[in-house]
Amino acid sequence: MENSSGEESEFSDSEIADYKDKPYQQLRDGTLKVKYSNGILKCPFCAGKKKQNFKYKDLHQHASGVSKGSSNRNAKQKANHLALTLYLENELAHEAETPLKAAAPAAAATVSDKKDLFCWPWTGIVVNVVKEPDTEDDIENTGYWMKKFAKFKPEAIELLAADDANQSAQVLVRFNNDWIGFKNAMVFEKYFEASHHSKKEWSDAESPKDSKIYAWLARANDFELQGAIGDYLRANRELKTVADLDQEAVQTRNKAVVMLASEIDMRNENIDDLQIKFNQKSMSLSRMIEEKDNLHQAFYEETRKMQRLAREHVKRVLDEQEMLNAELEKRKKKLDAWSKELNKREALTEREKQKLDEEKQKNDMQNSSLHMASIEQKKADESVLRLVEEQKREKEEALKKVLELERQLDAKQKLEMEIEELKGKLQVMKHLGDEDDTAVQEQIKKMNDELQAKMEEMDGVEELNQTLVVKERQSNDELQEARKELIKGMQDMLGTRANIGVKRMGDIDLSAIHELTIKKLKERYDAEEAQIKVTELCSLWQDRLKNPDWHPMKVVAFDGAHKEVIDENDQLLKDLKAEWGTGVYDLVVTAYKEMNEYNPSGRYVISELWNFKENRKATLKEVISYILKNVKSLKRKRG
Known part of the structure; x- marks a missing residue:
């Protein structure tokens, strides 16, 4: 966001209107976000504050109030909030709150009187179910009635016991207990009213002559009937009005x-x-x-x-x-x-001779100055040689100290063994001897003295050992510093054409890349553009080597151990090999391995003393020998 980008530019209050355009454009193109999911509005210029959820009206009031002037707001904040005010008015005006209207519940069905008591769940009563020889099995099957009343979408069919006197049975049709079920129940009742087989016709006909069924929707009077229907309804249904539901x-x-x-x-x-x-x-x-x-x-x-x-x-x-x-x-x-x-x-006149003497004196003085300059140059050359010899001597002294340390370690181990042996003998003498035996006591005392002497010698060896360890570390640090100085100061002297030189570890060889790719590039581009493409290719892969997110390595088992090797299935390396061949591929892989070995965390190129003849890291002895040879050859050339 703009207010957290670290810019410190300020302007006066009179320039607020001129500086509102940039944040306004950022609001329009979505760089600064105002509207979030669920219709939430937030101020993008006050992200760190606790209050962040606004309605349109509140956010507009906040932005307008800040933009019109507050003593603790700077001109930049006022310009940002002025842009937000314009954005709300021009782009989000449709977000202004409109009063919500409560949705009126849809009428489930048209009912003449909402105070009528119905049996709930909605139940249809079917009577005059006469058993006949050809329909006796069907009317006792609920599946038959479900199929018969399928268009009314009943939920279940309940059969009541038949009247053996007139072979008549009653069927109760139960509908869903929601408003859709009520609607289906009313359609069920209207259907039988339309065919004149409703409750009214059933009540008017004391003994119907036909065998057609009569049906209606169960109400309070059916709930209070005496008989099987009333008993069943009172046990399994409730009386409710439509208004109650x-x-x-x-x-x-x-x-x-x-x-x-x-x-x-x-x-x-x-x-x-x-x-x-x-x-x-x-x-x-x-x-x-x-x-x-x-x-x-x-x-x-x-x-x-x-x-x-x-x-x-x-x-x-x-x-x-x-x-x-x-x-x-x-x-x-x-x-x-x-x-x-x-x-x-010299044979000229006295005056000329005198003049010649003066010239000679002057010439002698100049010769003397030149001689001193030559001596100083010689001293500088000798100083370089002395520095190299001193580094060589320090390394030899470090090696001597390491050997001395190893010798002292062997002496320490030998003393430890002798001490343990004396301790064992002393314990044996204590167990075998008699406390009153004077000879044994003298022997034990002698062995104790010898053990004490060995312990004191051991302490001396330990102290000497620690001193040598400290000196060895100091010598090692001095050698590392000397190596750094050689890398730093002798880069121009040590070149890659000689056996010993300075190599940039993790650096792709541009000349080798050029040699391998220039022919193919010249087929696609002209000579000048081909040279540029070679440089671009080398720069591209050098940047990829520095990228810590690119890690084309995999772990494999080798001789019972695990080691990291180049992943040949890495897509970037596969594309490189397919386009430019094995030579370029090998150069990139070699540079990646060098960087992974010498600087895996920093991932930038570092310099190292290198033995080009044997393709390995050069030792200080090799570098010093090479420098001595070069210094002597340079002296011979100057002489």
Whole structure:
């Protein structure tokens, strides 16, 4: 967000209207988010505050109030909130709250009087079910009645015992206990009313002549009947009005709505808290990542700058030395010529002779100065040799100290064994001897004295051992520092053309890449563009080597152990091999292995002393020997 980006630019209150356009555009293109799920509105410029959920009216009031001036708000915050006010008015005007209308419950069915008492669950009564020879089995089967009344969608069929006197039975049809079931029950009753086989016709006909069934919807008077129907209804049904059921449904629905609203409020509150924490963590993480990137970039730039300055310094010193040597030789030759010329004129007049003497004195002084310069140059060369010899001597002393340490360790182990042996003998003497035996007591005393002497010698060896360990560590640190100085100061002297040189570990060989790919690239591009493409290819893969997220390695079992090897199924490496061949593939894989070995955490190129002949890390002894040879050859060239 803009208010957390770290920019410190400020402007006056008179310029607020001019600076509102940028945040307004960020609101329109979605860079700054206002509307969230479930219709929640939030201020993107006040992300760290606890209150974050707004209605349209409240958010508009908040943005308008901040933009119109508060003593503790700066001009930038006012401009941001002015942009938010315009965005709400122009883009989110449809989010303004409109009064909600309560939905009227739909009428379940058309009922003439809501105070009529019905048997609930809704039940249809079917009478005049006459048993006849051809239908006797069917009317005692509930499946028959379910099929017969299928268009009314009954829920169940209940058969009552038949009247043996007139072979007549009663059937109770139960419908769903909701409003849809009530609607189906009313349609069931209207159907029989339309065919003149309702309760009214059944009551009017004392003994119906036909065998057709009569049916109606059970009400209070049926509930109070004496007989099988009334007994069954009183035992399994309740009397309720439509208004009662309507009120129960409204209460149930309202209760569910209240519970759901409460749960929604709780979840929204949890979401708000999580959103606040998420915003805070995101802002903190963004700042940390930015600071880390800045520090890494600064470190990388400073390292490159120091390396460049070191190379330039060494080159400048060597160039100046060559120039001084050339100037010195030139002046020597010139002075020699003058000396010869002066000798030829020695027979001239006294005045000329005097003049020649003065010239000679001047010439002698210049010769003396040149001689001193030559001596200083010789001292500088000897200083370089002395430094190399001193490093060689320090390494030899370190090796001697390691050998001395090993010798002291052997002596320590030998003393420990002798001490344990004396302790054992002493214990044996104590167990076997008699306390009154004077000879035994003297022997024990002698052995105790010998044991004490061995223990004191052991302490001395231990102290010497610790001293040697400390010195060995110091020597090792000095050798590591010497190695760093050699890498740092001798990069121009040690080249890759010689057997010993400085190698950049994890650096892809641009010249080798060029040699392997230039022919194929020249088939696609002209010569100049092909050179650029080679450089781009090398730079692309060098950046991938520095990426810690790319790890084309896998673990395999080898000789009973596990080791990491290159994953040949890595998609990037497969594409590289397919496009540019095995040679380029091997160069990239070699550079990745070097970086993974020498700098897996930092993942940037580091310099190392290297034995190019044997393709391994060079020892200090090899480097010093090479430097001595080079210094002697340089001296011979200058001489």
